[in-house]
Amino acid sequence: MKTRIEAFIRSCEHETPTESTLDRIQAELFEWQQSNVSNYGRFSQLESNLGCQNPTPVPTPLFQRFRFCAGEAQIVFRTSGTTTGRRGVHAMPDSDVYELSIRTAIQRLPLHIPTENTVSLCPNVAEFPDSSLGHMVATISPHTQHFFSQENGLDAQGCWRFIQANTTPLFLASTALGLADLLATGNTHALPVGSVLMLTGGYKGQKRSIPEEKLHEAAALQLGPHTQLVREYGMTELSSQLWDTGEGYVAPPWLRVYTIDPSTGKRCNGIGQLCFIDLANWGSCMAIETMDLGIVDGNKVELIGRIPGMKARGCSLHIEEWS
Amino acid sequence: MTSVQKAIHKWASMDASLWETGLSPAGARHAQRTAAELIDTSLFRTPDAPPKRLLIWCASNVFTAPLEWVAQFAALGTQVTLKAPSACPTPAEAIAEAFEDFGVIAHRVDHTNALPLIDDCDAVLAFGSDEALQNLEKHLPEHLPRSLHGHRASLAVVRPTSIEETARNIVEDAVLYDGRGCMSPIAVFCLGEAEGLFEAVHDALQEQGQRIPVGQLSAAEGAHSRRRLGVARLTGRALGQTGGATLLIDPQEFEFLALPRILPIHPIQHLDEIAHLYPHPWSSCATNLSPEDVLAFGAHRICKPGELQRPPINRLHDGIDVITTLCE
Numbered sequence: 001m002k003t004r005i006e007a008f009i010r011s012c013e014h015e016t017p018t019e020s021t022l023d024r025i026q027a028e029l030f031e032w033q034q035s036n037v038s039n040y041g042r043f044s045q046l047e048s049n050l051g052c053q054n055p056t057p058v059p060t061p062l063f064q065r066f067r068f069c070a071g072e073a074q075i076v077f078r079t080s081g082t083t084t085g086r087r088g089v090h091a092m093p094d095s096d097v098y099e100l101s102i103r104t105a106i107q108r109l110p111l112h113i114p115t116e117n118t119v120s121l122c123p124n125v126a127e128f129p130d131s132s133l134g135h136m137v138a139t140i141s142p143h144t145q146h147f148f149s150q151e152n153g154l155d156a157q158g159c160w161r162f163i164q165a166n167t168t169p170l171f172l173a174s175t176a177l178g179l180a181d182l183l184a185t186g187n188t189h190a191l192p193v194g195s196v197l198m199l200t201g202g203y204k205g206q207k208r209s210i211p212e213e214k215l216h217e218a219a220a221l222q223l224g225p226h227t228q229l230v231r232e233y234g235m236t237e238l239s240s241q242l243w244d245t246g247e248g249y250v251a252p253p254w255l256r257v258y259t260i261d262p263s264t265g266k267r268c269n270g271i272g273q274l275c276f277i278d279l280a281n282w283g284s285c286m287a288i289e290t291m292d293l294g295i296v297d298g299n300k301v302e303l304i305g306r307i308p309g310m311k312a313r314g315c316s317l318h319i320e321e322w323s
Numbered sequence: 324m325t326s327v328q329k330a331i332h333k334w335a336s337m338d339a340s341l342w343e344t345g346l347s348p349a350g351a352r353h354a355q356r357t358a359a360e361l362i363d364t365s366l367f368r369t370p371d372a373p374p375k376r377l378l379i380w381c382a383s384n385v386f387t388a389p390l391e392w393v394a395q396f397a398a399l400g401t402q403v404t405l406k407a408p409s410a411c412p413t414p415a416e417a418i419a420e421a422f423e424d425f426g427v428i429a430h431r432v433d434h435t436n437a438l439p440l441i442d443d444c445d446a447v448l449a450f451g452s453d454e455a456l457q458n459l460e461k462h463l464p465e466h467l468p469r470s471l472h473g474h475r476a477s478l479a480v481v482r483p484t485s486i487e488e489t490a491r492n493i494v495e496d497a498v499l500y501d502g503r504g505c506m507s508p509i510a511v512f513c514l515g516e517a518e519g520l521f522e523a524v525h526d527a528l529q530e531q532g533q534r535i536p537v538g539q540l541s542a543a544e545g546a547h548s549r550r551r552l553g554v555a556r557l558t559g560r561a562l563g564q565t566g567g568a569t570l571l572i573d574p575q576e577f578e579f580l581a582l583p584r585i586l587p588i589h590p591i592q593h594l595d596e597i598a599h600l601y602p603h604p605w606s607s608c609a610t611n612l613s614p615e616d617v618l619a620f621g622a623h624r625i626c627k628p629g630e631l632q633r634p635p636i637n638r639l640h641d642g643i644d645v646i647t648t649l650c651e
Binding site: 039042043045046058059061062065066261262263264265273289291293307308309 | 540543546549550556561564565566
């Protein structure tokens, strides 16, 4: 199955597959995972018995409790646990398809990323081997040497010194929080033409929060107008990401996205709970129900935010809060 | 018929399905009917010093909750003011309308703007989240009599005897208010073989679901329900889906969480197995065991399955004698 998925993703580098091709490979993988990923087989047994062709999405909080992995896990990514205090685990047999998915998605983007000159404000995979974000940056830029994200925070001044001494196009990979910390110094330096700022993540569990638009405005002001902003949306439980180069988040062909009505779990149009079918999760769990709301239009996604009121309560989730 | 009985009758004859309670039309009417039936005015007490003015701070999860208190205090001549919950104000307004001859009024304001109402009352009865009540209490004058009731839930502890009858009664308790009230069972602990009860509860839940469909779930309730269903699928068994499911699930998977019409059944061999659950703020416990067997849970009320949502009018509420507390 791995070889089949690898070949499929490679075929997407320059062409977009038909829906029927996608349907076929999705059905093959669903059947395969039911036999080979024991927890997913148990989870989706009911729908499978009913002859359902659509893979049943697994709610992301279940990754905090259960492993979905075909065979022995060689790679384990963990969520930050900032929302619930418990860390979700995405275990996979290997990282080959995960990395292929990232590389192929990057190649499909309509811009050049100067990965040869990368500055990272994301976790360094050498220090945080279970960070999927760190692994993603390492896959995009295997030779990144300039990490300014440290265990005790960001080395903002060190990062600025590097940026100011730099004369060639730069790939600055950052979390929203990391960028906010960097810009909070008040320094400015226009990056060379051709530079790319990759921004990912939000402020989950953090006290500090800057509206996204304000952060983008500040970045344009302090890093110069020639820096191309690229936004990434992903999560530990997925092997594939959505990329936004200016026209909204776009999923690659092997990552299907749809919304469900969070109240009923049924597919819906308009604002709904985002669900993904990620073929690159061949060895773990292909169908994921996120705790995020969004609007889906084809392969484009507009993010709305987290499902409100997810904090569980004893008596009722409806009891009125102090306002 | 007394004036209070007439007011209750007037309220009961209104169409609760129009009150945007979040329940289905049949669910809202069922809850309305049940609440009205439970008020036995012959059991009303006559304390010496009822408050002249009572403020009732209402929560949105059990829309009928203020009725019994409005009826009792109206009968005592108390001027009752209702702070209607912002999320669902119409039911409180309906109570005020039914009791308009007693001068009952309802205010549709948020918490902050409702605070001045405290200045015009002699006692406060409040329901809501623990946080909301803590915040409210900060604004109450020290001397003001109050009875504040935070979030609680109920449970059932049963032996699998008379399985179908037990299942029907458990489901009747769970279906009212779609399981959101403090007297709704959030878990059923079954001593011994639980498979039979699990299947009987599922059948009864589906049957009741036809008669009284589930209402609107919030996004979070839906997402939590699917998560709970997933846990049950991976560790036990699950029948049904969001808005109507029965789970057969290890007691270690217990969660103090109310989800609309999601009924977890936890098989146990001995009550000691669930001793760690005793400290939860239980409101009531339904059991077909001896009441002494479940005392350790600390539930303020022990009753038979099917009676959880049908408390007697003169009970202690969360262990508190509300009438005495507010009539100091």
